[in-house]
Amino acid sequence: MTTELKCHKGIGPRVEGVALVADDNFSARYDLDRINGVFSRPQHKLVGQSYVDRILVLNTSKGGVASAWMLHEMKSRGICPKAILFNSANTILAQGAALADLTMCDRFEDGDVTQLIATGDELIVDPEAGLVTIVAKA
Amino acid sequence: MRLTDEEQAMLAGDMGEAKRWALDHQIKVGGMFDAADLVPVSQAHMMVDPESVGDAGVSFLENLADHGARVAIPMITDPRGVDLNYYRPLGQTEEMADLDRRTIAACEKMGILMTNTCVNYQTIMPPVLGDHVAYGDTGVVIYSNSVCGARSNFEGGPSALAAGLTGRTPRYGLHLEENRQATRRFVVRAQPKGLTDWGVLGAVAGKMAGSYWEVPVIEGLDAVPTSDEAKHMGAAMASFGSTPLFHLAGITPEAKNLSDVGGDKLAAEDITEDDLETLRSGFGGKGDKVDVVVFAAPQLSLVEMQTLAGLCAGRRFKSPVIVCTSPQVYADATRMGIVETLEATGAKVLEGTCFYNQYAREIGEANGWTRLLSNSAKIVNILGGYGYEPALASMEECVASAIKGEIV
Numbered sequence: 001m002t003t004e005l006k007c008h009k010g011i012g013p014r015v016e017g018v019a020l021v022a023d024d025n026f027s028a029r030y031d032l033d034r035i036n037g038v039f040s041r042p043q044h045k046l047v048g049q050s051y052v053d054r055i056l057v058l059n060t061s062k063g064g065v066a067s068a069w070m071l072h073e074m075k076s077r078g079i080c081p082k083a084i085l086f087n088s089a090n091t092i093l094a095q096g097a098a099l100a101d102l103t104m105c106d107r108f109e110d111g112d113v114t115q116l117i118a119t120g121d122e123l124i125v126d127p128e129a130g131l132v133t134i135v136a137k138a
Numbered sequence: 139m140r141l142t143d144e145e146q147a148m149l150a151g152d153m154g155e156a157k158r159w160a161l162d163h164q165i166k167v168g169g170m171f172d173a174a175d176l177v178p179v180s181q182a183h184m185m186v187d188p189e190s191v192g193d194a195g196v197s198f199l200e201n202l203a204d205h206g207a208r209v210a211i212p213m214i215t216d217p218r219g220v221d222l223n224y225y226r227p228l229g230q231t232e233e234m235a236d237l238d239r240r241t242i243a244a245c246e247k248m249g250i251l252m253t254n255t256c257v258n259y260q261t262i263m264p265p266v267l268g269d270h271v272a273y274g275d276t277g278v279v280i281y282s283n284s285v286c287g288a289r290s291n292f293e294g295g296p297s298a299l300a301a302g303l304t305g306r307t308p309r310y311g312l313h314l315e316e317n318r319q320a321t322r323r324f325v326v327r328a329q330p331k332g333l334t335d336w337g338v339l340g341a342v343a344g345k346m347a348g349s350y351w352e353v354p355v356i357e358g359l360d361a362v363p364t365s366d367e368a369k370h371m372g373a374a375m376a377s378f379g380s381t382p383l384f385h386l387a388g389i390t391p392e393a394k395n396l397s398d399v400g401g402d403k404l405a406a407e408d409i410t411e412d413d414l415e416t417l418r419s420g421f422g423g424k425g426d427k428v429d430v431v432v433f434a435a436p437q438l439s440l441v442e443m444q445t446l447a448g449l450c451a452g453r454r455f456k457s458p459v460i461v462c463t464s465p466q467v468y469a470d471a472t473r474m475g476i477v478e479t480l481e482a483t484g485a486k487v488l489e490g491t492c493f494y495n496q497y498a499r500e501i502g503e504a505n506g507w508t509r510l511l512s513n514s515a516k517i518v519n520i521l522g523g524y525g526y527e528p529a530l531a532s533m534e535e536c537v538a539s540a541i542k543g544e545i546v
Binding site for chain 1 (some may be wrong): 163167169171186187189190191192193194195198217274291292293294295296297298310348349350351356366379380417423495507510520522523524525
């Protein structure tokens with residue numbers, strides 16, 4: 001059975017993929033080893049895990065203005081998440097998603113997206129419609 | 139989004155490919171944040187260090203410049219990733235320097251002023267109350283919003299560039315008066331003394347606020363912070379909390395009274411000495427070995443440079459010491475003999491960079507630096523993600539530790 005989650009209008013193309021979820025935040029500069037495509041900050045709940053081609057589901061985006069360039073740079077090398085879903089995105093990462101044409105959505109009507117979606121869930125993300133569909137539970 | 143005739147022409151490509159890209163970018167971003175229109179801005183400030191921009195970003199900039207892109211308003215830059223006069227000794231590569239050279243050439247071609255500073259509000263042209271601007275660097279934005287009363291969101295590099303090219307930015311977030319009201323009310327129960335304390339207070343407030351969309355109002359301060367103290371406070375708050383604006387009741391321009399920002403309607407939450415000590419205790423302790431001592435994040439003002447030089451004049455450092463300042467301050471500090479005093483101790487003063495955005499991971503690996511000591515609450519927060527074990531101490535303790543080679 002599929003579940004539809006309504007969110008705010010987002011950025012980027014419609015994508016399908018597998019979720020990687022944590023009740024934690026996201027900073028492209030400080031949380032990631034961008035060369036190897038893994039979370040690297042020791043305190044991060046996803047430390048050691050690969051984010052490549054996953055749909056990341058996290059609480060909010062944090063930190064530096066540099067992240068805006070980094071999504072574009074990560075995507076140019078293909079070592080990049082497929083999409084990022086937040087409870088609340090900050091402006092920088094949304095700007096970065098616009099440059100990189102990376103799919104990003106936030107503000108889910110049914111509550112905390114890090115609880116609504118579990119790691120391993122298969123998702124379809126449609127930013128224009130503001131809709132995330134869980135097509136298969138993990 | 140409502141567009142003027144001129145903006146419609148930009149979007150249609152009538153004013154060139156660069157402006158078409160810029161306006162299209164602003165519509166995408168504005169759409170996500172429900173902007174009704176674009177607001178004219180007086181300045182743009184872009185973070186464009188090569189570590190984050192990468193080869194893909196530099197090629198993007200070169201392509202825009204080759205298509206005749208030219209900024210429409212005064213546009214300045216954040217610190218660079220390489221001090222082109224001093225990079226090989228740090229273990230930085232020719233490839234990094236080349237990326238930086240290409241970035242500089244592309245930006246200059248577009249008419250961007252290469253100020254290379256994150257303290258432009260102390261050195262270039264501070265914004266004024268009610269001034270709409272498009273600033274990059276979270277520390278610049280939070281200071282300009284909070285202390286100067288400017289209106290800016292965190293503008294990532296591409297969005298700052300888009301604003302520079304169109305002279306506008308989407309009207310959302312902190313460009314709207316209603317989003318500048320306080321949402322959290324903190325009462326300080328332990329008075330900060332010195333730059334690091336102000337940074338720690340900012341860090342705690344940022345951690346408690348915890349989101350771009352929260353605005354803390356802080357009361358209970360006995361003293362008005364200096365520009366440098368407010369700088370450290372803001373930079374740490376933005377780093378720990380993604381916070382873009384704070385008010386200090388009775389001090390900052392939008393909060394002459396607590397009620398001006400709606401603080402009187404909010405429940406008061408204490409920030410105690412215990413809260414500050416809990417934050418400090420996460421970063422190093424006495425007796426720990428020190429691999430490198432860094433003064434940066436934000437770049438040092440002329441006053442900080444003078445203070446630091448006064449503390450270490452005539453001493454000799456056992457640990458490597460790096461000091462980052464802006465090209466504007468560097469020129470003055472050189473002329474006044476401050477750089478010479480600092481470097482006679484064995485320290486190195488870098489011009490136009492800031493340690494954390496100059497390939498800090500690679501520099502650490504090249505030099506075997508893990509245990510980093512700084513007086514910046516911001517830098518100790520962020521370098522944990524780059525393989526460092528950062529420790530925090532006051533400027534005085536950092537100097538004493540660098541002389542001894544361990545945290546005193």
